[in-house]
Amino acid sequence: MDWVPEFYSTTGRWWAPALAAVGEQERARAELVGRICGPGPYRILELGAGYGNTAAALAERGHQVTAVEISDRAEHAERHAGPRLRVVHDDFYAVQLPGDHDVVCYFNGFGIGTDADQRRLLRRISAEWLRPGGHALIDVMNPFVWARWAGDREHRDADPARGYAYTVDERTDFDPVHSRYTDTWWETDRPDDAITQVGRCYTPADLMLLLEGTDLAVARLFVDGIELDLDGDHVGHAPLLHQAHEYLAVLRHTAASAAQTRRSQPVSGR
Ligand SMILES: C[S@@+](CC[C@H](N)C(=O)[O-])C[C@H]1O[C@@H](n2cnc3c(N)ncnc32)[C@H](O)[C@@H]1O
Structure with a gap:
């Protein structure tokens, strides 16, 4: 993964004047966080935050956001920093961050490295950063497209x-x-x-296998902002087969829900 800072710093130098600003896509993401999780405000951790556009759109909506970015794009993100947005210019595999976030997001970046690297990151999300009952929102690269x-x-x-x-x-x-x-x-x-840049793509079925042992499980899937019925039949599903190069997976914390289930069950013998 040594190529990561150079690739995103170089492309950031090429494109920042055009792209380092909050636009429609970032506002749509912030709106989707509200649709999925409720209006909040929340403590949100954004991984691989790039120029900080989405983090800024989330902070505009009143959320308390920490944005982590390894490349020089973080310098652009720092321009959005303020009372509701903290930017951490670091590697999310190495950085120490406070836990207890309601939401952890990783937009348009998951899949760098090996399957073991993805599991390492997913375990950090579940064990260190996401509060019980919180949501992880992860864009996953779609192999079909x-x-x-x-x-x-x-x-x-x-x-x-x-x-x-x-x-x-x-x-x-x-x-x-x-x-x-x-x-x-x-x-x-x-x-x-x-x-x-090199990245691993996962079908939804492969993602579910990857998540085994991470204490996270797929709760919902969105393709181009439209929810898929996880129990439905998707033969010939055109957006996944032909159109969307990534889809959004909403993950729930299974260890937390198991603990909550235990708490909500009547305790016998008392
Ligand atoms: C394709 S860009 C997407 C940026 C932003 N999330 C967006 O949607 O515009 C992926 C970002 O993840 C960052 N990234 C990749 N690996 C990282 C790591 N280990 N720690 C922190 N940031 C990382 C890259 O530097 C890059 O800015």
């Missing part, structure tokens, strides 16, 4: 008026054995300095 993008190339001309100062190229690929995407970018006139 990443596989369709295998071999795609894209050229993007600079568009300084919109904040894109660099002309860049992208090549996307997919490893169907390990269910991993590779996404390589370079400045068009510097192909030798290409940088690549």
